[in-house]
Amino acid sequence: MLEEPRSGRLAAWGNALLSGRISPDGAMHHIVGDDALHRVSGLPGEEGRVGLTLALGRLRALGATGLRVALPVAGHPLGLSGPPEFNARALAAEEAVVVCGGPGLGLVPEVTAVGPAGDEHVEVLWECLPVREGPPADVPTLGEAERELAEAMREATAALARLDVAGAGPAARAALEAYQARMERGQQLLAPGYPPRAARVLELAQRVGALVAIAYGPEGADAEHGGAVSAAEMAARREVLRPVERTARRAQVAAYNAFVEERERRASDEVR
Known part of the structure; x- marks a missing residue:
């Protein structure tokens, strides 16, 4: 819990971008942080892996109005609403982002360290999966x-x-x-x-x-x-x-x- 979750950075600065409060470059600076690269796969209407800026623009075109965070652990599906496949993937990663509005989508990160020992860098692939509409589990005001x-x-x-x-x-x-x-x-x-x-x-x-x-x-x-x-x-x-x-x-x-x-x-x- 010492480190800020990547899903938190994506949701916070993605919300600012979707609402026009920050430029795409500014949003990417905060979302990527010290990581080397963030990409998105499985996005409707896009083949293969695409950059995060393009992905957020595509989500907005699909009707996305905001982003929520889920931080589930075993026995506590915090922020999830289903279906089981998405919940299982989010639980394995212990975090996810749920897209509000549009066709019902969520993003789960896969974090990979690449490069030679001593000179490694982190790449993040966000996989886009269907989510079920419904109230997120156990989220307080x-x-x-x-x-x-x-x-x-x-x-x-x-x-x-x-x-x-x-x-x-x-x-x-x-x-x-x-x-x-x-x-x-x-x-x-x-x-x-x-x-x-x-x-x-x-x-x-x-x-x-x-x-x-x-x-x-x-x-x-x-x-x-x-x-x-x-x-x-x-x-x-x-x-x-x-x-x-x-x-x-x-x-x-x-x-x-x-x-x-x-x-x-x-x-x-x-x-x-």
Whole structure:
């Protein structure tokens, strides 16, 4: 949870592009980030793999009005609505983007490291698949997410102290320092058009997620688990942290999806 999901970047900056708030070049800069290349396959009306700029333009021509995020894990299909094939692919990737409007499509990333050892770069292929129309699973409102996160932050902090993570070793301290450095750089978490509350919720979700990742420690490295050196104690740690991690993921999805939720709320108000 320390890193921003690629589906979040695609949804946030793709929404800004679809709504005319940013140029294609600006959107691609933020979506691709440090990756070398993003392409899309399976897009209706296009043969083979196409560039992300062309793909977003094609989706808009097909009627796309916005993009939502899904961050599912085993036992928690967060943000998904089916069908089973799309859900299975999204679950394997632990993330996906669902297109709002148009023929009902979703995008699942396949991430590949290419190049010689020591000079590798990352390429991302987004596969376009049919999705079922319906409410996404278990996505809270921004208000609900913010309240849940406040409680989760207290629980995560207490868990860190109780599980002796403060003395968890150099890897945990390095992870915390890296997280703090990212926050100090003033990273722009969301694209233009998002409500300020969404950025606040996303920042807090990432902070809680960072604490959870640090509390877990590197898997299999007993020296990095602080006081939790036995298998039973490690299992207890996972049990304590699992609901906190779930809350942080739900809040991330709520924040990334706030653009679409806000647009739909305004459209409903205009109808009334």
